[in-house]
Amino acid sequence: MMFFKHRTKWGLIVGTLGLLIIAGFVFAGKIVNHGSQSTQIKTHQLRKNHIHKYQPLTLKxxxxxxDLAFCSVIYFAIKHVKIQxxxxxxxxxxxxQIEIHRTSQGAHYLVWPDKRITAKEKQLEPNWFELKENGRVIYHSFVVHSFRKNLTQTATVRKVINQINSDRAAGRVRGMQKNLVIRNDN
Incomplete structure (x- = not known):
């Protein structure tokens, strides 16, 4: 009988220690897991905020x-000018490729498709624009197979900037700069 009393006492002690150890591992696992989830949530929130932080185009x-001004004008022409x-x-x-052509009326900015276009490929009169001192942007386009004057459309620098920001396209416009080549033709 004495043998069973000792064995029961040691069994209770070992069993209790075993349960405490298991409970400790479970508790520690929850703390580590909770901290990991908290870190993951915070990292996800930081990424989400960073992705959605829009940096608008400014007049300054x-x-x-x-280059940024030229890209802004070109973006607006492609997306919002009604000249086909x-x-x-x-x-x-x-x-x-933009060629800057200076005239008595101011600079004309000839816009050629393809930054690598060669003189041999420049057969047809390109689209072009003017930037006026009063903040106007005038878009011009030669009408093919016509004896009429060029088609024109006018905007303002402020309208171009506001539209780019409304489109949330300032990042795209900034990225356009890597595909822009500027040449002076006179």
Whole structure:
């Protein structure tokens, strides 16, 4: 009988210790798992906030960076100018080549499709635009097989910037700069 009393006492002690150890592992696992989930949630929230943080195009950036201004004007032409020929320059992957042609009326910015276009390929009069001192942007397009004047459409720099921001396209416009080549023809 004495043997069973000792054995029961040791069994209770070992059993209790075993249960405490198991409970400790379960509790520790929950703490680690909770911390891991909390970190994952915070990381996901940071990524989500970073992705959705829109950096708008500003007038200051437009005026300070010629390439950005040209890309803004081209983006607006492709997406919002109602002159059909401006769609000829709508391939964002090929890019654009701009020739700056100075005239007595100011600079004309000739827009060629494809940043690698060669002089031999420049057979048809390109689309072009003007940037006026008063903030107007005038888009021009030659009408093929016609004896009429060029088609024109006018916007303002402010309208171009506001539309780009309304489209949430400032990042896309900034990215266009890598596919823009500028040449002076005179």
């Amino acid at each position: 950036a437009f005026k300070s960076h010629r 020929r401006w769609q000829e320059v709508s391939d964002f992957n090929l890019g654009w």
